[in-house]
Amino acid sequence: MTATRTPVDVLLVSLGTTFGLRTADDQLTALLRAEGITVEVARPVPPREVRTLALTDLVQARACRAAAREALERVEPRALLYASTTAAMFGPRPGAIRFDALAQRTRPGHDGPWQRALERRRLRAAPLLLPWAEGSLE
16 A cells, blocks of 8 residues: 655755754755745755765765655655755755756865766756855856
8 A cells, every 4th residue: 555645845865964954955945945845955964074075975875865865755746956066966756956066066076076077967857957156156
C-alpha cells in the first residue's frame, strides 16, 4: 500500500552548512509562509568532514539528495527549490535553484572541475534561477 503524500506548494532543499545559509533559508521560508505559501524544508543530516573542497561538495550534495528523496516520500510539492547549486547537484529531479556564487568563481582550478561541469548542466536544466544579488547575475 502506498502512503498518501501531503501536498505542499514548495519543497525547499536546504544546504544549511553554515549559520548564514541556514538563516537565509529560514528567512525565505518565513517570507513564503507569510504570503500563504505552504513550505516543507528538507534539511540534510550534516555529513562527516573530509579533507578537500571537492570531497566536501560531494558529501554535502549527496546529503542534500538524501534529504530531498526522504522529503519527496512524504510530500508532493508543486515546486521544488534548491537553496544552492550544491544542494541541486544530485537532486532527484529538476527544480528552481537559488544561488549566490557559482562554482566557476568559488571552485577554480583543481578544487572544482566536477562541480563546475555539473553545476552548468543543473543550471541549464533548472526551470527558474533565483540569484541572491546583482553580482550573482554575472
